[in-house]
Amino acid sequence: MSDSSNTNGPSRRGFLQGAAAAGVAVGAAGAAKAEGDPLITEVQEWASGLGDGVDASPYGMPIEFEGDVVRRNVEWLTADTISSINFTPIHALDGTITPQGCAFERHHSGAISLKKEDYRLMINGLVDTPLVFSYADLERFPRVSRTFFLECAANTGMEWAGAQLNGSQYTHGMIHNMEYTGVSLRTLLEEAGLDAAGDLAGKWLYVEGADASSNGRSIPMEKALDDCMIAFKANGEALRMEHGYPVRLVVPGWEGNMWVKWLRRMEVMDAPVESREETSKYTDTLENGTSRKWTWVMDAKSVVTSPSPQMPIKHGKGPLVITGLAWSGRGAITAVDVSLDGGVTWAEARLAEPGKAMALTRFYLDIDWDGSEMFLQSRAMDDTGYVQPTKAQLRDVRGVNSIYHNNCIQTWHVDANGEANNVEVS
Amino acid sequence: MSKFPKLLMATAIATVITTPVLAEKYGLGRTATQDEIAAWDRDVFPDGSNLPEGSGSVEVGEEVFVDNCAVCHGDFAEGVGNWPKLSGGADTLADEDPLKTVGSYWPYLSTTFDYVRRSMPFGAAQTLSDDDVYGIVAYILYSNDLVDDDFVLSKETFTSVKMPNSDGFVIDDRAATEYSNFTNRCMSDCKPAAVSITKTVVFPGDPNAGAEPLETQAAAPAPAPAVAEVAEVVPAAVTFDEELATKGAKVFKKCKACHKVGDKAKNGTGPILNGIWGRAAATTEGFKYSKAMLAAGDGGLVWTEDTLSGYLANPRKYLKGNKMSFSGLKKERDIAAVLEFLKSNSQ
Numbered sequence: 001m002s003d004s005s006n007t008n009g010p011s012r013r014g015f016l017q018g019a020a021a022a023g024v025a026v027g028a029a030g031a032a033k034a035e036g037d038p039l040i041t042e043v044q045e046w047a048s049g050l051g052d053g054v055d056a057s058p059y060g061m062p063i064e065f066e067g068d069v070v071r072r073n074v075e076w077l078t079a080d081t082i083s084s085i086n087f088t089p090i091h092a093l094d095g096t097i098t099p100q101g102c103a104f105e106r107h108h109s110g111a112i113s114l115k116k117e118d119y120r121l122m123i124n125g126l127v128d129t130p131l132v133f134s135y136a137d138l139e140r141f142p143r144v145s146r147t148f149f150l151e152c153a154a155n156t157g158m159e160w161a162g163a164q165l166n167g168s169q170y171t172h173g174m175i176h177n178m179e180y181t182g183v184s185l186r187t188l189l190e191e192a193g194l195d196a197a198g199d200l201a202g203k204w205l206y207v208e209g210a211d212a213s214s215n216g217r218s219i220p221m222e223k224a225l226d227d228c229m230i231a232f233k234a235n236g237e238a239l240r241m242e243h244g245y246p247v248r249l250v251v252p253g254w255e256g257n258m259w260v261k262w263l264r265r266m267e268v269m270d271a272p273v274e275s276r277e278e279t280s281k282y283t284d285t286l287e288n289g290t291s292r293k294w295t296w297v298m299d300a301k302s303v304v305t306s307p308s309p310q311m312p313i314k315h316g317k318g319p320l321v322i323t324g325l326a327w328s329g330r331g332a333i334t335a336v337d338v339s340l341d342g343g344v345t346w347a348e349a350r351l352a353e354p355g356k357a358m359a360l361t362r363f364y365l366d367i368d369w370d371g372s373e374m375f376l377q378s379r380a381m382d383d384t385g386y387v388q389p390t391k392a393q394l395r396d397v398r399g400v401n402s403i404y405h406n407n408c409i410q411t412w413h414v415d416a417n418g419e420a421n422n423v424e425v426s
Numbered sequence: 427m428s429k430f431p432k433l434l435m436a437t438a439i440a441t442v443i444t445t446p447v448l449a450e451k452y453g454l455g456r457t458a459t460q461d462e463i464a465a466w467d468r469d470v471f472p473d474g475s476n477l478p479e480g481s482g483s484v485e486v487g488e489e490v491f492v493d494n495c496a497v498c499h500g501d502f503a504e505g506v507g508n509w510p511k512l513s514g515g516a517d518t519l520a521d522e523d524p525l526k527t528v529g530s531y532w533p534y535l536s537t538t539f540d541y542v543r544r545s546m547p548f549g550a551a552q553t554l555s556d557d558d559v560y561g562i563v564a565y566i567l568y569s570n571d572l573v574d575d576d577f578v579l580s581k582e583t584f585t586s587v588k589m590p591n592s593d594g595f596v597i598d599d600r601a602a603t604e605y606s607n608f609t610n611r612c613m614s615d616c617k618p619a620a621v622s623i624t625k626t627v628v629f630p631g632d633p634n635a636g637a638e639p640l641e642t643q644a645a646a647p648a649p650a651p652a653v654a655e656v657a658e659v660v661p662a663a664v665t666f667d668e669e670l671a672t673k674g675a676k677v678f679k680k681c682k683a684c685h686k687v688g689d690k691a692k693n694g695t696g697p698i699l700n701g702i703w704g705r706a707a708a709t710t711e712g713f714k715y716s717k718a719m720l721a722a723g724d725g726g727l728v729w730t731e732d733t734l735s736g737y738l739a740n741p742r743k744y745l746k747g748n749k750m751s752f753s754g755l756k757k758e759r760d761i762a763a764v765l766e767f768l769k770s771n772s773q
Contacts, residue, residue: 074634132455133455140452162625191454212551265466280526289519290594294598341619423624
């Protein structure tokens with residue numbers, strides 16, 4: 001993928017060398033060498049011969065030249081890949097929709113293969129009639145389609161104590177953003193009937209998956225009836241196995257662990273279960289040793305995805321596109337600022353589109369880089385008036401042992417050669 | 427376009443929008459049976475409600491734990507390698523490096539019971555009896571010095587156990603402690619100029635490369651066999667049924683948590699299984715076998731169709747005292763498929 005030519009921009013000499021090295025030109029026999037880029041002046045193989053026919057790949061994969069835009073795991077973070085996590089290659093993506101094939105995975109007992117025919121969804125507990133739905137039943141309810149980000153609570157969790165991993169994929173890649181299609185939880189719960197639950201304030205919905213971990217979580221009924229949904233499609237096609245095929249839960253703006261995959265049961269209750277994933281994990285230990293629980297919402301956050309350690313500047317000084325992602329679990333992104341000097345001065349970036357509530361927002365800042373070193377930062381604002389904090393501000397409140405919910409401002413040090421590294425600054 | 431179709435469309439849209447608001451039922455799904463609910467609804471609550479009948483002592487729990495859990499969590503629940511530590515860590519939560527275990531961190535005993543019963547052992551969830559779960563939980567409490575060695579855990583004694591960190595949690599207070607402080611959108615002169623680096627990145631390259639040197643060092647002392655020697659001992663290729671091996675690869679998922687095969691395989695909780703076909707037991711380099719398995723290898727146990735079939739059907743019965751905590755493959759065709767898969771990895 002790398003273009004290793006030169007750092008001072010393209011030149012004629014560069015073109016000639018490049019073409020000679022690539023050796024793909026089909027020269028017109030005996031013709032005098034034309035002046036210019038041989039990729040233009042000479043007829044290329046692809047402009048003369050034939051390409052692949054239709055159906056060469058019935059389900060298309062990215063072209064071979066994009067083969068390194070893949071999820072990556074960090075082996076030593078966990079004991080085993082079956083209960084582990086990998087990272088979305090956000091450094092190499094643009095726009096806001098994450099293709100399913102490279103959207104990060106997190107499993108607690110491995111990704112299971114569950115057929116639609118074998119799928120059952122039960123609703124029980126404080127409902128008028130406990131019900132069982134088949135997959136086919138679910139497709140007959142009125143449908144909704146919405147785009148949301150899913151961020152793991154542990155995204156950026158390695159970075160509390162210092163700058164650890166070198167790349168936005170590793171520091172911020174436990175996130176994806178998809179257009180989900182399915183049925184609202186309100187519709188399903190009302191089918192079972194909520195009169196038996198009485199006053200819904202203070203009631204809970206326990207949700208669990210069909211895999212061995214079951215990953216049970218308790219969700220306040222107010223949230224369940226507000227905007228939660230079950231999804232069977234993402235980005236227009238069936239969910240991938242690793243994302244919970246055939247049905248997963250969508251809990252907009254809240255930590256990814258609650259988006260239970262292979263969803264098999266929902267129980268209306270008058271108290272939370274206090275399951276493993278809501279007590280021993282996904283709780284935030286503060287400096288004094290006490291821990292916060294029920295920290296469900298993901299606060300506003302952003303990161304520059306390029307330039308970044310995996311995306312160095314290779315073209316030298318001149319026009320440079322700085323780009324990144326911003327999101328908030330509490331609403332829509334209203335603005336993103338970018339600093340080139342480590343937070344002394346800030347410039348408002350351009351949003352590709354106005355921010356959508358609880359979905360990724362793409363930002364750009366187009367600059368004329370003078371080739372001097374930069375301390376690149378981005379800072380997100382959401383429609384509650386919240387301003388993304390610095391790492392120091394977060395540490396002041398939480399210490400360094402929280403693991404989860406680290407939404408601090410990230411710094412990339414870009415040197416005069418365009419190489420970028422993860423750093424902390426004064 | 428005439429006005430008529432437009433009017434029709436407007437009416438249609440209005441109908442669609444108003445319908446769901448009425449919370450009309452669609453008559454989809456069917457009533458769940460009591461047995462179905464009982465099979466899936468196994469949540470146990472902090473006050474002990476919904477606990478099943480049964481009981482388990484620390485003494486019995488220790489045996490069950492050693493057989494089913496110790497391979498990852500250690501004989502004393504102290505944890506093996508990167509697998510979770512279940513004991514220790516008392517009073518470390520405010521330390522620089524807190525150790526969060528069932529004893530030091532988990533606020534409710536019900537969580538441990540609920541989790542072990544639905545999700546453990548890793549790779550064989552929901553195979554333990556309720557008595558065994560009571561016993562395992564009793565043993566975890568004992569290994570954290572929270573009960574005496576004669577303690578018996580049951581529905582009746584459940585709420586007598588006080589978890590040390592039960593008061594260690596506060597409900598999300600970010601709205602009070604953070605949100606009002608995080609509102610300053612400063613645009614210039616936000617801090618003293620001439621920013622400098624205070625911390626550089628710990629893993630500068632590919633983070634997976636960071637773990638490599640340790641691995642290489644550990645493996646280095648193993649003497650490389652001379653080339654000529656290798657050439658002489660190349661065994662005849664093992665023939666195998668490819669279709670059956672593919673089925674075996676699926677069954678092998680049950681084994682994957684502990685055993686690896688293929689080029690990049692490393693010893694994990696269990697030894698690498700490349701080349702196991704026709705090999706003497708307990709001879710994978712660098713793996714720490716149980717005494718029982720080492721003795722069997724010394725005694726001439728070789729992994730063949732017969733021996734592997736017997737072992738995989740019931741590992742503990744076949745070789746008493748070996749440390750593989752796997753209950754065995756129930757179906758003969760699963761065993762046959764896995765054997766074929768292992769053959770295919772012994773080429």
